[in-house]
Amino acid sequence: MMVFLAAHKQTIGILLGVLAGVTARLYMLHTDYRQYPTYPHGRIIHISLGVIAAALGAIAVPALFNKDYTAITFLALAAQQFRDVRKMERETLTVIDRLELVPRGATYIEGIAMVFEGRNYLVILTAFLTSLAAIVWEWYAGAAAALLMLLAVRKLRSGKSISHIAAAEAVQVRQDGPDLFVDDIYMMNVGLTANQAIIKERGIGIVLTPFNPNGKATIANLGQRQAILYDLSTLLGVFRDEGEPALVPLAKLDMKDGRLAIFMLPQEKDVNKAREIVERVPILESAVRMPTEAGVNHKEGRASG
Amino acid sequence: MAKVAAIVTLDREAVGGGAPIFVEQSREQQEKTAFLLEKILDASVHDLKNGILVLVKHGDK
Known part of the structure; x- marks a missing residue:
């Protein structure tokens, strides 16, 4: 077992990173009284994007270790991708808003869209740090980093109220x-x-x-x-x-x-x-x-x- | 922007201008007409407190 862990350090790191990232996304994805994201398809979209974000973050570390520095450009691609998520959410909500008896208003919509984009970056960060810790040190360091990030995510998840x-x-x-x-x-x-x-x-x-x-x-x-x-x-x-x-x-x-x-x-x-x-x-x-x-x-x- | 959609009045002489004007004989009849017009025009009724009810179409609602 230990031999296996030592031999596949990078694979373990990536796996742990992806796992931590997806867990963070699931943790942040709440469908509450506002029923948004809608269930089930809206959730499927965001979970899938979360998996992609986690994979991007986790894979960046071994890429850098292998001196594959151009891999960092993938993160720029990811940023573009998630800006599109924000745009998509904004557009959908704006269209839906016209058919509400009491509309949400543009500020609320922008807030929701911003949260979707921001949370994907948090997922990338979680996956990145987890896989970094797991590859530089040991798999349990990765697990510890994941836990720390989940705590940080929990703190960032809740905003203030009136x-x-x-x-x-x-x-x-x-x-x-x-x-x-x-x-x-x-x-x-x-x-x-x-x-x-x-x-x-x-x-x-x-x-x-x-x-x-x-x-x-x-x-x-x-x-x-x-x-x-x-x-x-x-x-x-x-x-x-x-x-x-x-x-x-x-x-x-x-x-x-x-x-x-x-x-x-x-x-x-x-x-x-x-x-x-x-x-x-x-x-x-x-x-x-x-x-x-x-x-x-x-x-x-x-x-x- | 808000726009005057119609005016329901008891006194024909008191109003003029570009909006359609409905003249009614009694306060009761005036209310009824204004009620119907509110549903038809999707505009809210406001009471100017001088015997004139004005239907205003508010911009964002």
């Missing part, structure tokens, strides 16, 4: 004639008494109060707001159909203090659940702003968060 930047509170939906307010924030003008009655019966309101200027800038982002509305509609169902523009969920800002009012008509009227959902909405990478990090704001001392 509850990190703002406090959500369930509030009253108030109607003053045709004017609709959530708490004291003006939402829209509803002309028909039929719609006013539906809103009175089913409407829920939530107000987000940001903790600091960073949070204020982030929840003001239209893409982030759309993501909140999309998650709410997916989880609670939305009381709406095509041709009912008055019943669309809305998120409006109180421009004076940066609070965000959210109004929607859920199928399942449960305000507390809605509040919890809003708190768990992921913060979209492209929506994050950090005004407190700017030089002009440092004189006043740094705000936390």
